[in-house]
Amino acid sequence: MNDGQDADAFAGWLRLREPADAAARAADLLEPVRRRLAGTRPVVVHDLGAGTGSMGRWLAPRLPGPQHWILYDRDPGLLARARSAMVDTAADGAPVTVQTRQADLTRLTAADLADASLVTASALLDMLTADELGRIVAACAGRAALLTLSVVGRVELTPADPLDAEVAAAFDDHQRRTVDGRTLLGPDAVDACVAAFARHGVGVDVRPSPWRLGPDRADLAAAWFTGWLGAAREQRPELTGPTTAYARRRFADAAAGRLDVLVDHRDLLVGCR
Template sequence: MTAHLPPHFADWLTLREPADAAARAADLVDLVRRRLTGGPLVVHDLGAGTGAMARWLAPRLPGPQHWILHDQDADLLARAAAGMPVAGDGGPVTAETRRGDLTRLTAADLAEASLVTASALLDMFTTEEVERLVAACAGAGCPTLLTLSVTGRVRLAPADPWDARIAAAFNEHQRRKVAGRALLGPDAVDACAAAFARRGVDVVLRPSPWRLGPQRAGLAAEWFTGWLDAACEQRPELTGPTRAYARRRRREIAAGRLVVLVDHLDLLAGGG
């Protein structure tokens, strides 16, 4: 998988970080803590981005901890390392970065891991890549916590007749082919759960929806623009007919009248 990050991607990650933190299924952390063995902890964070997962999770895990941040983008890794928390729940937190292709990780790359984590990552993988990732995580023999995987379900209130057509086109875009790779998009989390189950690894799923109302109007506006743009890229015939819809929805967001629910699932596998 070759990284082609859109402009201002780091800004998008920063904007969504509070909503991600509010959405993640915190009760899975209690299960993670019960499944951890020994210490200090070694946590491999896949697709670390700007380090949001570590900032959310490290304070909830017993210390000391050493985080290994994986990503393909050197600038993002530098930001993640610079923004790491200095302490967890009872001990110091340290970090290192590893740049590389996340779809090619093996169990050897995750050797001595206490925990593997990722956030909003799976939808960019193919079926084969999910299988390799699951094989690596299962082979490492530790818990794997994969959060905020999209499911393809969104709900806007008040509803509009265009919502369903845009959602369907967006989901098609999520399943598009990129350089010959057929992305799983919203099917990825189910494929991941099934791959763990085939290996005899127990899986726990929890809902982790974004709820974007007036307090998150900035994120709602950015999300809506990206959602509609992707749908129109997939189905260009939607571009003209949805202009009035787009203006109407943006006015509703600006006025605090639109609430958006974007469904995700968090997955905890293994270590039990």
């Protein structure tokens, strides 16, 4: 597979998960955000790891007043997609404008975010190392931040299967793997982030934001399961044989509308108390 195909596949995954992300985000955190931003004109939002722009499409129409979004990602192709698909109207009809910045998020500084009214991110924290997270937290300290959809290592499949727990444990180990010298936080990211902000004297409100994938999201459940099991097998190759029949059962359950999946996440609201 070439890089273009990789990017297209990842963009397709982001597109498939976007409705589930929108349904999962903790809507009760929006009111404190609105209060914090009241009177700010325009609101300047720095969206870290924007991907194809799903956070902007979700949040901008839920906030009043003129907004300017700055979308960060390493991938210029994803940024181009995000820019072209961004909404242009706020909750009260005010204009929403957008620009993109190709950047390494782990090297951002407070100066890069100096004009931010709000910093946002989605499904990002668990992909960072402790040092990288610390740098991002330091850059964000003193600003409001809404950091959504970080995995916490809790997955439930219904109906249950004896192999579920073993696969889940292997997947969590994969999330914490070391890649090119980087040891990822995976499901430990939320606790690490709260602790890092606390060291800066900043409080964090934490809310559950689980994916709930039933028959109405069978395509996403099947795609998620494929990646989940694949990562577990990569971490523990000895699982490949024992999980062959398991995979067949799960795909049959999904195709028949019998499979329900809960993938737990947490949303963090920073600096809005």
